[in-house]
Structures are given as structure tokens and as C-alpha cells.
Amino acid sequence: MNCPQCGVANAVENAFCSACGGSLRATGGTKSSSRRFRDPTNLTRWLRWLLIAALVAYAVAGVSELVQYQLLTAMRDGGFSSETEARQAAEANDLRQGVIAMAGFIVVITTVVVFAIWIHRVDSNIHALGSFDLRFTPGWAVGWYFVPIANLWKPYQAMSEIWRASKNPTDWQSEPTSGLLRWWWFWWLVSSLLDNVSMRMSLRADELNELIGVAPVNIASSILDIISAIFALMLVKKIGEFQAEAADRSLTSVFA
Secondary structure, eight states: BBBBBOBOOOTTOOOOOOTOOOSSSTTTTTOOTTTTOOHHHHHHHHHHHHHHHHHHHHHHHHHHHHHHHHHHHHHTTOOSSSHHHHHHHHHHHHHHHHHHHHHHHHHHHHHHHHHHHHHHHHHHHHTTTTSSOOOOHHHHHHHHSSTGGGGGTTTHHHHHHHHHHHHGGGGGGSSSOOOHHHHHHHHHHHHHHHHHHHHHHHOOOOOHHHHHHHHHHHHHHHHHHHHHHHHHHHHHHHHHHHHHHHHHHHHHHHHO
């Protein structure tokens, strides 16, 4: 038996979920009729613009990292005519890198927050649209991203449920999983992994050769972040469209 709150599989005889402690008896096999559908159009539009902003931020960071790499290799190879010239170039580089990093951090954090709000909204909406036997609540559709180990597959399962139930609320379990969804999750995992490696290497790099060595990793990380953002942008767009269409069909059936 899967917990209706967090989606974790439990023994049939369990009365409460072994993971989240939620009841397995009271809510199993029911639909969440108490939830109200909230139009996600404006929130989806904001999230798409933020993802575009994040994409631009990743591209700018990658270009800036390339410029820094060229500067560092020039310093190593004696490409400056004087120590003063090298110091001025280094100070200008540090200022540029700091401004770009701060702006990028603000954009990415804002995008993450709005993305979490959007996930909660669209997951709540599939309950309101009348889908039965959903495994994930809106809270856990977001919460699984922050659970170590489980965040390698649980968020994908929750997003798959959102995708299928948004496309076909009354018979979502018969809907196949989209290839776009799988590619989004693949690039999400790969970019997140390389981001982590890049951050750890950057924190440990002190010497000139170490800074030069980490630059290609940082550039590759920015490229993968761009790819991940593109797939996230397409995913958000499609789910927003699915929910708008499902709401229109539901409204039409009421007044038919």
C-alpha cells in the first residue's frame, strides 16, 4: 500500500506510514474534493520568465568564467608587461565575477522559490480536477526535493504524476510518461551533480594552477545548467497548457 501523503510503499497491515506517519486507512482510494482549482497561468508565466532569466545568468556566468580562464593562463604564461597591469586586470576580473555571481544567485534562488510554489499549485490542482488514487500530496511533491537519496527519483515520480493527471485527470494512470519528462530529469540530475563538483573544486582552489584547472569544470557546469533550464522551461509550459485545457473541459461539462 502506498501512502497517500508521501507515496512511500508500506506493508498492507500498517495503519500509519513508516516514513511520514500519515494515516493509511482514512484517506486511501479517495479523491481530494476539498481542494479548489487555482488558475496557474500567471504563475506559470512568471516561472517561465524566471527560467529564461536563469538561463541568461548561466550563459553570462559561463562566458565570464571563460574570460577568467584566459586571464589566469595569461598570468601563468607571463602575458602581462608588468605586475601592476596584471594586478589591475585581476581586480577588474574579481569585481566582474563578484557582481555576476551575486546577480546569478538572486535570480536562481528566486527561480527555485517560485518553482516550488508552482509545483505545489499544479499538484494541488490535479487533486481539485478529480484525479483518483494520487500518490503525492502538494507538500510532498515539493518536499521530496530536500530529502537526501530519495531526491534522486521521488521528485521525478511526483512530476510524472502531475504531468499525466494534468493531461488526463480522470484516467491519468493510463497516460504514458513523456520523453520530455525523462530528459528534464536526466539533465536536472547531471547538472546538479556537476554543480556540486564545481562548487567543491572552486572552494578548494587556492593556487594559480588549481584555479586554471577548475575553470573548464565551471564552464561545463554552466553549459549543463543552460540545458537543464531549457528542458525545465518546456516542461513548465506543457503542464501549464495541460491544466488550462483540463480546466476548460471541466467548465464546459458543467454548463453543457
